[in-house]
Amino acid sequence: MSRRTIGQLRIDHALDDFVTQEVLPGTGVDATRFWTGFSEIVATFTPKILNALARRRLMQQAVDQILTSPGHDPGDIGAQIKTLHDVGYIAKEPKAFSITTTHVDDEIARIAGPQLVVPVTNARYALNAANARWGSLYDALYGTDAEPYTGGCIPGAAFDTARGDLVIRRVRLLLDEIMPLARGNHADVTRYHVTDGGLVADFGDGSAPAGLRVPAQFAGFSGPAHAPRVVLLRNNGLHIELCFDRSSAIGSRDRAGVSDVIAESALSTIMDCEDSVAAVDVEDKILVYRNWLGLMQGTLTASFRKGGRLLERRLAPDRHYTAPDGTTLALPGRSLMLIRNVGHHMFTDAVLDQADHPVPEGVLDAAITAAIGLHDLRGGSRTTNSRAGSIYIVKPKMHGPEEVALSNALFARVERLLDLAPNTIKMGIMDEERRTSANLAACIHAARERVVFINTGFLDRTGDEIHYCMQAGPVVRKADMRAEPWMAAYEQRNVAIGLACGLKGKAQIGKGMWAMPDRMADMMAQKSAHPRAGANTAWVPSPTAATLHALHYHFTDVAAVQARLQTVPPAPIEPLLTLPLARTPDWSAAEIREELDNNIQGILGYVVRWVDMGIGCSKVPDLHDVGLMEDRATLRISSQHVANWLRHAVVSEDDVRASMARMSSIVDDQNRDEAGYRPLSRNMTGPAFRAASDLVFKGAVQPNGYTEATLHRWRRAAKDAAPHTRQTTPELDRASL
């Protein structure tokens, strides 16, 4: 790896070339200034980050001491809280305050709706996610189990007319509920048209035409007023398009000629450089940054073959309509994009410091992803991302207010490097570590001028909870975790503290991921709870899930819910700190084996694709064949769970090894059609298997139970052994045609 020396740093040549030749031109920042400034930032922030990591270790040591001290009663929360205050785990609460963040886009501050997350390394998926601002309700209902229909939907099968009719009826009923006519039903309409700036529905039976019950829900149209191609409706700030085409297969069978109903879906998307990607070296980091650059310049494309056809995907244009008053109305064609950087605990050898040590990766991410954001801010992009002039960075895995303050200082320093006005770089704070939940108001206070979201990342949060009580005793089964007192307190407090800190109307209060991408009926039943709990966004794993989850925000006016909740105080801290320990473990041998197999199968199924193929987010079928979204956070939970049960002898090392052997065959079977897959059961000394072993057998001593160090080490070993095992890149997509 050849390097260029600038200031105190030695920068990988490929990264330097990428930054100098691709990122910086057009930003007004020259390369020497960028790298020299970056070198100063590294010199300032590396010791601070190392201190923060040392403090995490000291904190866990103090916790271990508390939890294992003779006579310690895990049920005595009062005593624990006192000690946690003494060791500084619980910080001083700030006085009442309101955040002062400005220049926030409507998608974050004012409109409630789904947030999509996508691995930014996959250009095809990333483009799909950006374009998921708009999605077909017909397709989402027809193509999933959200609309129960005994016939099912078989991918690739001929169109099932009965199922299609059911979907169309369902959508009309939805419209009757959220955008009703003043009289009659949408199902009976034979023609929609625009007269005198209002929407008119004819019924074709001689009865009088009807307008909308709430005429202001008519937001615009395109095409001729007497026969629009599109009618645009709006409810709770979210739009729905009725599309008309009597010559299309669907429209020709429809009384009113409706060919599709398109819902505004993913209002925002998190382009992820963190837990859903496998980026272990400079080559991978450049792929991450190059895709983000393509998104911020509006030039990213991906070519691939689908259904026998060659497709090229690019960013969707904005959408234009005639407003009811005759003026032109433009709506964004794409999700508002945020970028999730890595946490403070990651280091990258893409750049080495004066002691030849890898530099903090979060510092590199902050500088480069913000520099890339300049293309959007300075008008150098073919498409616009932030209309409010902000760059949105999501910062994960911060432990407590000092670490938020550290990120805040880092962002401020990057702003100076890039000549940005203070607080142009906004911060999303993942509430996903225990010390952040316990001090949430202080965390928000530490970034009060730039915070744009708090979000319950319950997956990492569960992993951290298990790691926290590693020494205290065996934890409950994974599926029982959600019923533990800490979880309810965590979710309620996040909303209540967010509202108390003035996030309403300025920022997002978000809920976590739906991790069963194929179970859309279950998602529809359960995720409606998120807006009802006062969250103005919640994570979804796919564009289809975004379109369906958007419906929840039509039924619940989150602004009204938040106004109501504003007087509800946060739950006390005691339940939040109640450990999820199995009080009198009485699991049968079969239950223990089932729990172990379930965890090991998830670990192996995810890790083999990560390490051997560089795929950071996978849908892994569980033992009941339910596809689960697995990423590094779900891996953290499973590996910590096994490590905890090993630590407390619920399972033995032999049990774990036997489970790993059994589950290897199952995972091999699940991947039998995957090109280039190397069976685990025939490769038990290979890097994937060894990574999985390290994750469980060394899990108790991994700082905070993080999986990154182990995954990176073994992925690098796999790449060294077989350098062709690359993750999907646009180039490879093209090459594989």
Ligand SMILES: CC(=O)SCCNC(=O)CCNC(=O)[C@H](O)C(C)(C)COP(=O)(O)OP(=O)(O)OC[C@H]1O[C@@H](n2cnc3c(N)ncnc32)[C@H](O)[C@@H]1OP(=O)(O)O
């Ligand atoms: C705890 C946390 O940190 S959670 C955050 C990290 N998690 C994520 O980012 C989840 C992202 N989701 C994903 O990566 C995927 O949805 C998976 C891996 C879970 C499932 O992927 P697949 O098995 O390929 O999905 P499936 O076959 O059902 O659908 C594929 C199609 O959906 C699209 N798609 C699926 N997920 C996404 C997504 N998140 N964004 C954009 N498009 C997506 C694909 O582009 C593809 O469409 P295309 O063929 O037109 O390009």
Ligand SMILES: O=CC(=O)O
């Ligand atoms: O990042 C999200 C989580 O749940 O963890």
Ligand SMILES: [Mg+2]
């Ligand atoms: Mg997380």
